Amino acid sequence: MARKLLLISNSTNAGEEYLAWPRGYIQDFLNSFSVKSILFIPWAGVNLVSESVEKSFDIYEERVKKIFTELGFRLNSIHREPDRLKAVNEAESVVVGGGNTFHLVAMMHQYGVMDAIHDKILGGSPFIGWSAGANVACPTMKTTNDMPICEPSSFQCLGLVPFQINPHYLDAGPAGHAGETREQRIQEFLTVNRGTTVAGLREGCLFHVDNDSLKLRGKRSLRIFQFGLGPREYTCDENLDFLLKVTAG
């Protein structure tokens, strides 16, 4: 299957500059396909400024454009395009930024671009997503950590990979807090989605997918959850191509 994906757990590690850690990976990835221009999807970024959601997208575009310009790429945001479907169909590559996954998915459905982006990427155009943007590459948004601040018409997502990513995966909850840990939440997910595989992608890590090959990159291991099996850890050295062969549940 043709697919060129960079699925990034988080834009920014605590205490670092915006998009600092994945910058080199992004540059190498896009350069390997001689990409020059990028269509940016800002719809997860609802409150970079409180004035209005539309203004927040402007600020988000500026912030991301600054970095991609430094890296040598042209970037335009879909929220400025009068014909969004046309913008997708003509895009050289698609980059989906993080923020609130519910808002992102709601707008992707509302503007009818979910299928168009799916077709574009499975046609071979490179795709980058971080945080919420990595979540929407999955079959559904059911493993997001975000608050359901709005109600999407459907939880269905791009399905560029057949498993679910849990971005920002973390092991422990805050000390003295009795709310569910991330692992408990994922176990709840598995109980009602028994055929689905979940990849807990820790901060500072990403997946590089090249057709039927998947590689983990970053400094931490990956935690894989499947119903009825104990969680398993994988490092960057191990073959993870099986993740692209699991059924979508």
Place this chain on the structure above:
Amino acid sequence: MARKLLLISNSTNAGEEYLAWPRGYIQDFLNSFSVKSILFIPWAGVNLVSESVEKSFDIYEERVKKIFTELGFRLNSIHREPDRLKAVNEAESVVVGGGNTFHLVAMMHQYGVMDAIHDKILGGSPFIGWSAGANVACPTMKTTNDMPICEPSSFQCLGLVPFQINPHYLDAGPAGHAGETREQRIQEFLTVNRGTTVAGLREGCLFHVDNDSLKLRGKRSLRIFQFGLGPREYTCDENLDFLLKVTAG
């Protein structure tokens, strides 16, 4: 408006026995209305045992029944009732347990009991909910912390109060983690739901609602969020009746 509600942030504080801290409040609340029997809603409890979701409800019922029996109340779970609507209509009081809010709301809609519970409680029957069970007392489930493990037909909830509760409210995220803090998530919510008030209810705290009076109980303060205003803290001594007068946004 007739309503008798006990809306509890969390069943259990870290390191304590199940339902230990709110036990006295539950007993006093139900005794004040001479309640003898309880209809329990277990649908948030999806994975108390991995065997099956139905079996998980059995275990959940047992766990909660043990405590309510000790307190002197009869408890039956709705998942054993052949006619769920009839069970709601004939209930003396309704208790909704915590767990996954998406699963709870999905089943409440699937079995068509949302409106029936709403009418029952606004007719004067006492209602207790903890965690997910406190969330469903709100206009929608949009301020839950839970993972969207399944897709409810609607996010609409009971609307027994006109504001949104964020249960298990906590101030800081885990150290070194770059994911959104709870406050950031609530600010995202407010950006797209500007007319709605959110109450961050910390663990070990509850709301006691008696018609148009609302009291905070517990050892921590309450954090109130409204769009365009800074967050405000309220203690148990302060009058919080205004929360019952805010518009539902």
